[in-house]
Amino acid sequence: MAELAALEDPRMREVNERHGDDHGVNLSKLRAVAKRLKTQQELALALWETGDTAARLLALLICRPKAFGRDELDTMVRVARAPKVHDWLVNYVVKKSPHAEELRVAWFADPDAVVASAGWALTSERVVKKPEDLDLAGLLDVVEAEMKAAPDRLQWSMNTCLAQIGIEHPEHRARALDIGERLEVLKDYPTPRGCTSPYAPAWIGEMVRRQNA
Incomplete structure (x- = not known):
């Protein structure tokens, strides 16, 4: 969380907030963090539970899509109100789910x-x-x-x-x-x-x- 906070850019947050996304993290830098972490389902779950938008985006990049149950995904889509989180959840996780x-x-x-x-x-x-x-x-x-x-x-x-x-x-x-x-x-x-x-x-x-x- 400290690493994500250090990636925060106030100007990027201002731009993102106009589209309903409450974070200011450069997504290329976020993807670089995810690439370093690789797949870590338990960490992904912990990041998701923080409710922080940047943390949830990172969670969606490092999770194991097929590990989520049907009801888990249903709950996640109902609480994913930030547009980018919703988009990544559907495209990166749900589409790969059984x-x-x-x-x-x-x-x-x-x-x-x-x-x-x-x-x-x-x-x-x-x-x-x-x-x-x-x-x-x-x-x-x-x-x-x-x-x-x-x-x-x-x-x-x-x-x-x-x-x-x-x-x-x-x-x-x-x-x-x-x-x-x-x-x-x-x-x-x-x-x-x-x-x-x-x-x-x-x-x-x-x-x-x-x-x-």
Whole structure:
């Protein structure tokens, strides 16, 4: 904890806090600490229990994803309110867990929008890697009905799912583009030069162009 405190940069904290992340640790330096520590599940659990955002990020880098039980992961996603912690928990831990599909189904329609966003993130993963048995048309129905009014993090995850359906599944591409154009979610999102816009029609168009290049 003392080492993490020494990595704190007040200017970086100011930037991160604008995005809801209450830490000021450079993530490259945090990854260097994790690389030195290697996998240490017990230390990861202790770091997580501190509740400190930087400590939790480090915990997610050094933990053993398959060591967590289903209920442990459910509890963790419900207390991981900092966006970066939530993102790393889902992408670095839950996606590698044998409980990922069970949790995807449980979280998908959870009344807590942050938990539901985790369910949508896992669904996007399946849209790309294992779409068998997914009702893609049904997913588009939900996106069409609910994405516009969804809270920010849930909206982002639903938009990602919309874009991935359009990118990966040509038979649904026209409808995905139509939904994106009508809802205009993230249409004006500030996107650095050289990066792809998260606006679904632009995102789909760019990725399909690359596939066909």
